[in-house]
Amino acid sequence: MTYRQIFVAGLWQQNTGLVVLLGLCPLLAVSGTVVNAIGLGLATTLTLVFSNLAVSLARRVLRPEIRIPAYVLIIASVVTVIQLLMQAWFHDLYRVLGIFIPLIVTNCAIIGRAEAFASRNAPLPSVIDGLATGLGFCLALVALGALREVIGRGTLLSQAGLMFGELGESLQLTLIPDYSGFLLAMLPPGAFIGLGLLIAGRNWLDARLSGQRERDATTSEPTLDIKTAA
């Protein structure tokens, strides 16, 4: 696999949130606003990059029978480091994301990438894979967060100050002024419905794109006339 293929797979074809459907618990729970989504998405991406790197470096030492406990140790260490760093430098955001930072440990997407990719590949491709998978997850989170925030509150990037400091306060967009809010979108059912819509949208787009590619490939050769096909 080329780096490009690894990247496209993580971001689109094998997107954790929308295709493989791993790590749904944080995806559904923290996607109430865009800022929360970016925060958890980036923390998960960092975790994936470093856990993949560590697993890949240690892959020759870790015999099959101890690999799972070793992965758990590695992932838990990486997540705890990220948690401490967030507490020190992004304390307000940490307080909002709360329990979901330590719970990154239990996101099966991470142990999944360690097992399926990092344990069989060199460090650099593993890092790329972690980055792509993480960004794919982040993308799904942000898309769902944006959907829910716009429908639920009529804003985008509210509370951006939690992540970007003073500068972030001015980032908030009020798309629908005097919006009374649509509670369903903020509650758990809204997360499920939104995720369903996103998956459907991705599948539709994917089908269109692959249909396009097939048509492009077939136009060069003499094809069945549409009229005869009809």
Next chain:
Amino acid sequence: MKGMIRSAIALGLVAIAGTSLLTGVDFLTADRITAQERRVILEQLGQIIPGQYDNQLLDDRITFRDEPHFPNGQEVIAYRARLQGEPRALVLKFNAVNGYNGNITLLAGINSDGSLRGVRIISHKETPGLGDAIEIEKSDWALDFSGKSLSNPEPDQWAVKRDGGEFDQFTGATITPRAVVDAVRLALEYFQANREYLFDTTAESAESTSP
């Protein structure tokens, strides 16, 4: 057998590497995290008692438990504000336990004469859009507590309107404000009965914890 030992050593090495990494990062971040936590609490306390004291609020505090007034064996923290050694006010941090969904953690600022200086909700899991109007960011409801005391309104008026009291409830959410009103009333009753202890500089904490 040899394979088993090698596996054990490999796993041990991973554990040692992880532990050393964590120890290092903890060492580097511990001071900053403590400072951040103090900043957050000071900001919260500052909303209730701005200025008007000259002692270190975070250091002049006691923790205690009291079953009927603060249910479920919770630990209550009292931050004492003094001006030139004279008690001015204190802030109690405690939980209202009868909310719709889990504990509602609140701060209640009480003047030395027993009147309420203000109440703020600092964390809760109530329903967004319904019960979360107790947050000062969402509505002015919490401001209604300012200036209230056990004699104002009368004890039987210390309830939400649906229960015949004086405090507003929200459309579609009575349980949340009822829980907060009850908890604040109980805290005031505790204050009235234990004022000396709460301001006592020599009072021993039940046990000390980080803020």
